[in-house]
Amino acid sequence: MxxxxxxxxxxxxxxxxxxxxxxxxxxxxxxxxxxxxxxxxxxxxxxxxxxxxxxxxxxxxxxxxxxxxxxxxxxxQGSIQNTTSPTDMAINGNGLFALRDPATGQTNYSRAGAFILDQNFNLIDGQGNIVQGYALDAVSQKAVGNVKDISFANLAAQAQATTQVTVGSTLDSNAVPLATGTVFNPADPATFHFKSDVNVYDGLGQTHAVSLQFTKIGQDAAGNIVWDWHASVDGGGLAGGTAGTQTQVGAPTASTLAAGVVTPGTQSLVFGPGGELVQENSPALTFNWLNAAPSTVAMNFGNAAGQGATYPVATADAQGISGTGLDGTVQMAGSFATRQMTRDGFAAGFLNKLETDSSGKVFGVFTNGQRRGLFQVALANFPNNAVLGHVGNNLLQETIASGAPVLGLPGSGGLGTISPYALEQSNVxxxxxxxxxxxxxxxxxxxxxxxxxxxxxxxxxxxxxx
Structure with missing residues (x-):
């Protein structure tokens, strides 16, 4: 034998x-x-x-x-190859992408991160399996809820009304106060010294050009210079307004002049000897829009410095924030200029493109310029990744020997991070x-x-x- x-x-x-x-x-x-x-x-x-x-x-x-x-x-780990697609992702470290087969509901796993969008705006691999992840809270931008399909269908950035305007202008200290008794008229340039415009949004995303007019009044009891400011908008955008007629918003009490001394009004800016803002009287303005809900806009001319007992820091600034008085609107010798004019709010927009970061968060960039987190990719880890079942098409399945998967966020619990715009190559x-x-x-x-x-x-x- x-x-x-x-x-x-x-x-x-x-x-x-x-x-x-x-x-x-x-x-x-x-x-x-x-x-x-x-x-x-x-x-x-x-x-x-x-x-x-x-x-x-x-x-x-x-x-x-x-x-x-x-x-x-x-x-x-296989080598990382850079790409130009925002939906390409490579895992640096442990973990596998979780992919749900929409036909069977079976969850497969893979290291291949070449993802694309299907006709329904689902994030899928080449075989149509949908990538799994966590939805992000719109405010905190943190993952919430359970793992779900990553889908970007019907996403839009809803319009947001303007709530604050920050004004950084330089008023000419050489301007001569207007004649006593001059009444402000937004349509008459002879009733104010300087004007600057800013576009604000109503709740439907419609833009409205708001004009800010500045008028030099004179000196207060402390020798500081007082300016009144006004806001106006085309009446065609306001309820009860007339198109083509500039209409003042709000009902301010003008500064008064008596015996050569000015008492600041309800919409006034007071500047110290160095041109710094020492008192900011700036109540919020309410715009009663014609086709949208009324909106309230806070006007911020900078952080007032305050000056002694006359302008205590606690009450010198409309927002209650003290500063140098030189970070917003100031008074200096020279031509009037608007250095900056910023405002919040935005028009409605639609999803334009996607971006991904190292934490696996997928951000949507919208046509109105807004950018916000939408989803965070989920990663799976097994007690023994080496014995997962191979089913072809770069897909793996859970086996008895591999143990049950643990799903988590990239960079946590021993899971790797994500390399956006990249793909992991074979380690052969x-x-x-x-x-x-x-x-x-x-x-x-x-x-x-x-x-x-x-x-x-x-x-x-x-x-x-x-």
Missing amino acids: GIYNALFIGASGLSSFGEAVRVVGDNIANVNSLGFKSQNVNFSDVLSQTVGVTRSNIANQVGNGVRIGSITRDQQ DLAAEFVKLIVVQRGYEANSKTILTTDQMLSSLMQVKR
């Missing part, structure tokens, strides 16, 4: 090394497969046969060949695979020699009878 067993031993070698060639060939074939992890073949011997026992009870054993003990996967080392191929080939040839030699020995045995 021994000589015949040698044939089967050689055959086991041929079978095992043949399978090893398949493994190496699979590695080489997937050298460009995204997120592919190469496999290694581990051989083990077959149960030996005892052929005799000596007096010392030492068994004489002869092996029965070889078999494949295990095929393991190399979990080493071609040089190492070619060396393996040579070793396997030589092993196969050697086992074939075993069979050939055994055949020759059997032939010699047959010659004995002759």
Whole structure:
């Protein structure tokens, strides 16, 4: 029987090394497969046969060949290749993307992050599996709720009315106060010194040009310079207004002049000897829009410095914030200029493009210039990622040996981070695979020699009878 067993031993070698060639060939074939992890073949011997026992009870054993003990996967990180697509993502570190098959509801997992948008604006892989993630709260921009499909359908940035305007103007200190008794008229440039415009939004996203007019009044009891300010808008945008007629918003009490001393009004700015703003009287303005809900706008001319007992810091600034008095509207010698004019609010907009950061957050950039977080990609981790079931198309499935997945956010709980605009390549080392191929080939040839030699020995045995 021994000589015949040698044939089967050689055959086991041929079978095992043949399978090893398949493994190496699979590695080489997937050298460009995204997120592919190469496999290694581990051989083990077959149960030996005892052929005799000596007096010392030492068994004489002869092996029965070889078999494949295990095929393991190399979990080493693949190289990262940069791309130009905002929906391409690579995982740096542990974790797998979770992908739901919409046809079966089965969740698959993958390291390949080449994602695209389908006709329903779902974020999918090349096979139509929908990427899973967490919705982001619009205010806190933090992940909320359970894992769900990442979809950007019907997203829009709703219009937001303007609530605050910040004015940074330089008023000319050389301006001469107007004649006593001059009444402000927004349509008559002779009733104010300077004008500056800013566009504000109503609740429907419609823009309205608001004019700010500044009028120099004179000095107060402390020798500071007092200016009145007014706001006006085309009456066509206001309820009860007349189109083409500039209409003042609010009902301010003008500053008064008596015996050469000015008492600041309800909409006035007071400047100290260095041109700094020392008192800001700036009540919020209510705009009664024609086609939209009324909106209240706070006018901020800067952080007033305050000056002694006359202008205590606690009451000198309309917002109650003290400062240098030089960060907003100031009074200096020279031409009038508006250095900056900022306001919040925006018109309605639609999703224009997507952006992704290292935490896996996907941001939407809208046509109105707004940018906000929409989703955060979920990553899955298994107790043993190396034994997940491979189902093709770069997809993996949970097995009994792998354990149940734990889903979390990138960068937390031992999970890796996300490289946006990038893809993870295969970790196959071609040089190492070619060396393996040579070793396997030589092993196969050697086992074939075993069979050939055994055949020759059997032939010699047959010659004995002759």
